[in-house]
Amino acid sequence: MLDDILMAIVLGLGFLAPTSIHGNYSLALLGITLSVFLASVGVLYWQHGYRTSVLVTVSLPIMIILSACTLFSSTFRFGWGVFAQFNLLALVYALDLRRMRPGPFVAATFKIVNVVYIVWGVAIVFGSDAIGQFTTSWYAQFYEELLPAMLGLHKPILAFGTHSLAGFFAYLLFWLNWQNYNAARNPLALAFSICYVGLLLALTSFTSLVLAAVAVTQIAVCLWERSRTMLVLGLAGLCATLFLAAGTLADQTDRFRAEAPQAAAALLNSDIGGPLARYGQQGDLKESISFLLEHPFSPVGYTNPPFLFFADSGPLEYMLRGSVPLLCLVYGGLYLFLQYNSPSRKYALTLFLVVLAFELGFVSLTYFRTLMLLPFLAIYPKYIAATR
Numbered sequence: 001m002l003d004d005i006l007m008a009i010v011l012g013l014g015f016l017a018p019t020s021i022h023g024n025y026s027l028a029l030l031g032i033t034l035s036v037f038l039a040s041v042g043v044l045y046w047q048h049g050y051r052t053s054v055l056v057t058v059s060l061p062i063m064i065i066l067s068a069c070t071l072f073s074s075t076f077r078f079g080w081g082v083f084a085q086f087n088l089l090a091l092v093y094a095l096d097l098r099r100m101r102p103g104p105f106v107a108a109t110f111k112i113v114n115v116v117y118i119v120w121g122v123a124i125v126f127g128s129d130a131i132g133q134f135t136t137s138w139y140a141q142f143y144e145e146l147l148p149a150m151l152g153l154h155k156p157i158l159a160f161g162t163h164s165l166a167g168f169f170a171y172l173l174f175w176l177n178w179q180n181y182n183a184a185r186n187p188l189a190l191a192f193s194i195c196y197v198g199l200l201l202a203l204t205s206f207t208s209l210v211l212a213a214v215a216v217t218q219i220a221v222c223l224w225e226r227s228r229t230m231l232v233l234g235l236a237g238l239c240a241t242l243f244l245a246a247g248t249l250a251d252q253t254d255r256f257r258a259e260a261p262q263a264a265a266a267l268l269n270s271d272i273g274g275p276l277a278r279y280g281q282q283g284d285l286k287e288s289i290s291f292l293l294e295h296p297f298s299p300v301g302y303t304n305p306p307f308l309f310f311a312d313s314g315p316l317e318y319m320l321r322g323s324v325p326l327l328c329l330v331y332g333g334l335y336l337f338l339q340y341n342s343p344s345r346k347y348a349l350t351l352f353l354v355v356l357a358f359e360l361g362f363v364s365l366t367y368f369r370t371l372m373l374l375p376f377l378a379i380y381p382k383y384i385a386a387t388r
Contacts, residue, residue: 008106018139059094097378207361
């Protein structure tokens with residue numbers, strides 16, 4: 001019962017914890033949330049123990065490397081948030097969750113999160129002023145202009161502040177519910193999955209469109225293997241929907257023709273989005289990449305030099321903070337954590353690859369919501385078994 005209640009609290013906070021007060025990003029709220037999570041990790045250590053091998057070979061080396069790099073950094077500007085996030089990640093990697101079993105509180109919390117997110121996303125897409133004001137007041141993150149810009153474009157960014165993270169989590173929620181549907185034929189999970197595909201399309205970012213294409217492909221392959229009749233019916237429904245929306249689609253087509261060059265640039269080669277906007281010659285990461293090439297043996301540890309930008313690439317941040325050893329420890333630790341704690345090796349490997357792929361475009365592992373959701377993600381196949 002304690003495990004169930006604890007996991008439900010962490011799950012709810014991971015998805016719904018506010019990040020701002022009246023539109024002002026709040027470090028106090030983040031500190032409270034991370035403190036609750038740290039206490040939860042402590043209880044899990046006490047209840048289930050930890051993996052000594054991972055603690056010695058992964059967790060402690062992460063802390064030691066970052067501390068050493070911090071001491072030798074010539075630009076000492078200590079980042080307490082960076083310190084908290086990496087140390088929490090290191091502690092999570094050593095958790096032993098094999099005996100943990102989610103129960104009714106986790107099941108109820110996950111269903112509530114799905115319903116809230118879908119209603120929230122639809123309201124943003126349709127331009128609800130009340131929901132827009134609520135989101136601006138309690139979920140502003142990163143920099144001041146970002147959230148209003150996202151909401152102005154009717155992007156269902158939910159609790160994540162930016163379309164990149166919103167796309168990643170929308171796909172994760174699609175995939176989790178799709179796993180549930182495939183295993184248990186849960187119609188509610190199927191409905192949730194379809195809704196998240198719609199939210200991915202509505203986000204209209206490079207990340208979300210790629211992930212939406214992956215999700216649609218997964219659905220089509222599954223239907224082709226199991227029920228070609230359902231696939232045909234699904235295609236017929238899609239065609240009917242397109243027919244009913246023909247007028248709107250015609251207007252959108254005309255706008256696309258007029259804006260196609262700009263749209264292509266926005267996706268592939270601009271300062272708006274896409275891989276070249278990050279790694280290109282004029283990309284956001286240009287100075288960070290140049291610093292790494294010019295100072296390959298000068299990692300910055302827990303410090304935050306003002307001339308370095310980390311957010312748009314996980315591998316680059318780990319290289320800048322702790323060079324190759326930290327990069328290997330972060331991703332190796334994630335793989336070991338998922339493979340050990342998940343009852344499904346295929347599921348664990350797929351989740352690892354999804355996170356790894358997304359990290360090429362945005363840092364997600366040290367994002368506080370990802371940190372809090374890692375234990376639930378690892379044991380999710382047990383959740384499916386418990387709710388069948």
